[in-house]
Amino acid sequence: MAVPSPTIEILRPPAERMRSVAEIAARHSGDVDREGRFPQEAVDALKAERLMSVMVPKRFGGEGLSLLETAELCTILGQACGSTAMIYAMHQIKASSLVSHGGSSPWHAGFMRDLVDEQYLLASATTEGGIGGDLRNSICAVHVADGRFTLEKDATVISYGLYADAILVTCRRAPDAQSSDQSMVVVKRGDYTLDKTTGWDTLGMRGTCSEGFRLVSAGDAAQIFPQPFSEIAAQSMLSASHILWGAVWFGIAADAVARAQAYVRAAARKQPGSLPPGALRLAEVVAMLQDMKASVVAGVVRYEAAMNRPDALSSMGFAAEMNNLKITTSQRAAQIVTHAMLITGLSGYKNDTPFSVGRHLRDVTSAAIMISNDRILSNTSNLLLVSRFDTSLVN
Amino acid sequence: MRDRIRKLIAERKVVAVDVDTLSDTSDLYEAGLSSFASIQFMLALEDEFDIEFPERMLTRKTFASIEAIDRSIAELIGEQV
Numbered sequence: 001m002a003v004p005s006p007t008i009e010i011l012r013p014p015a016e017r018m019r020s021v022a023e024i025a026a027r028h029s030g031d032v033d034r035e036g037r038f039p040q041e042a043v044d045a046l047k048a049e050r051l052m053s054v055m056v057p058k059r060f061g062g063e064g065l066s067l068l069e070t071a072e073l074c075t076i077l078g079q080a081c082g083s084t085a086m087i088y089a090m091h092q093i094k095a096s097s098l099v100s101h102g103g104s105s106p107w108h109a110g111f112m113r114d115l116v117d118e119q120y121l122l123a124s125a126t127t128e129g130g131i132g133g134d135l136r137n138s139i140c141a142v143h144v145a146d147g148r149f150t151l152e153k154d155a156t157v158i159s160y161g162l163y164a165d166a167i168l169v170t171c172r173r174a175p176d177a178q179s180s181d182q183s184m185v186v187v188k189r190g191d192y193t194l195d196k197t198t199g200w201d202t203l204g205m206r207g208t209c210s211e212g213f214r215l216v217s218a219g220d221a222a223q224i225f226p227q228p229f230s231e232i233a234a235q236s237m238l239s240a241s242h243i244l245w246g247a248v249w250f251g252i253a254a255d256a257v258a259r260a261q262a263y264v265r266a267a268a269r270k271q272p273g274s275l276p277p278g279a280l281r282l283a284e285v286v287a288m289l290q291d292m293k294a295s296v297v298a299g300v301v302r303y304e305a306a307m308n309r310p311d312a313l314s315s316m317g318f319a320a321e322m323n324n325l326k327i328t329t330s331q332r333a334a335q336i337v338t339h340a341m342l343i344t345g346l347s348g349y350k351n352d353t354p355f356s357v358g359r360h361l362r363d364v365t366s367a368a369i370m371i372s373n374d375r376i377l378s379n380t381s382n383l384l385l386v387s388r389f390d391t392s393l394v395n
Numbered sequence: 396m397r398d399r400i401r402k403l404i405a406e407r408k409v410v411a412v413d414v415d416t417l418s419d420t421s422d423l424y425e426a427g428l429s430s431f432a433s434i435q436f437m438l439a440l441e442d443e444f445d446i447e448f449p450e451r452m453l454t455r456k457t458f459a460s461i462e463a464i465d466r467s468i469a470e471l472i473g474e475q476v
Contacts, residue, residue, distance in 0.1 A: 178411050178427035316453040386437050
């Protein structure tokens with residue numbers, strides 16, 4: 001379905017458009033969560049508001065938004081529906097790889113223009129049977145012959161795979177390449193078939209529909225990114241993932257705190273002249289939320305300092321700091337929502353009150369396991385054998 | 396110095412292929428150098444040459460080939476003299 005393409009001039013500011021989408025996402029978030037279904041209404045609205053291509057540079061027809069501006073959009077949506085926001089963040093992480101690495105390749109530049117015109121939803125296939133979540137290793141390999149490629153992958157997770165318009169797939173560079181010598185390939189709807197292998201009946205993030213598939217694809221060899229995946233992973237995926245995920249979790253946590261505050265204010269109005277029991281905890285949780293916000297913003301500042309410098313983006317110090325951002329924000333989000341539940345009490349625990357935070361709590365529990373924090377800590381502990389933490393306050 | 400680097404690569408099984416099949420400019424990451432192995436390898440190099448890699452050298456490029464490693468170590472040893 002092609003989305004009508006108005007000129008950029010008549011588009012409202014991105015944050016305003018996202019607030020309109022957030023209203024729709026919020027209206028359906030309960031049903032999406034209960035049924036474990038794809039948030040079609042909200043994703044349709046994202047496409048209609050032309051929010052899929054905001055990061056695409058203006059020279060390719062996009063709006064050229066920065067990572068910080070995009071993170072803000074994820075936070076707005078995260079306050080309405082965790083699943084929809086995570087889908088949007090995952091899409092933008094893929095878009096950031098295209099933006100960072102696709103500009104010099106005619107096929108990928110053309111694909112970015114198509115992304116603007118058609119408002120594609122991009123998915124990712126990194127996880128693989130036999131490898132798990134270790135995205136820097138692949139078993140499957142891309143085969144190239146006569147300018148065409150074929151690629152099959154036992155992709156044990158492709159979030160919203162059935163609903164995507166294109167999938168960015170990691171694989172070994174060639175059948176004789178080592179497992180860490182990887183490429184990334186853009187496969188468009190029509191280039192691939194998906195055979196479902198596993199379902200997605202989960203505790204939280206139920207709307208991301210992160211099912212497993214056997215992916216079989218073929219296409220033009222030009223669809224393979226010219227750069228090795230190691231560069232893409234280090235220079236765009238790592239920072240975009242941890243910053244945009246952090247922005248989503250911040251949004252979820254912020255909404256839980258807003259509900260806790262509304263609860264305390266309602267209690268205060270009923271008992272004028274005295275502090276309600278949850279008021280002290282509210283002050284405490286707001287401090288935690290502010291701390292989480294500082295972590296995300298500091299991550300963006302660190303990224304912007306390294307941006308456009310491949311050496312800085314590929315450095316161990318940078319990788320360690322992005323890893324730490326993920327650890328901190330994932331843990332903080334869960335603590336904050338748990339705290340909000342203590343404040344809201346039974347009203348928060350129940351699923352049908354204005355103060356309910358059950359969905360928030362279940363959604364943020366995914367944060368510690370989407371790329372397991374243990375895997376990230378183990379990676380960082382390895383980096384710290386040689387890299388030293390930058391002790392300056394402003395770097 | 397390149398021979399000592401090669402010997403370390405072989406001893407520590409840093410890459411997935413026989414070190415003799417690699418030229419000085421071969422891409423070690425393509426030869427199977429993983430991020431975990433690269434750090435273990437750096438520690439071995441620091442020990443072997445009695446050096447410490449500064450933060451600015453801790454990038455993929457520094458360890459991309461035997462030639463690149465040789466250049467970095469030469470620079471560090473030069474700084475010490």
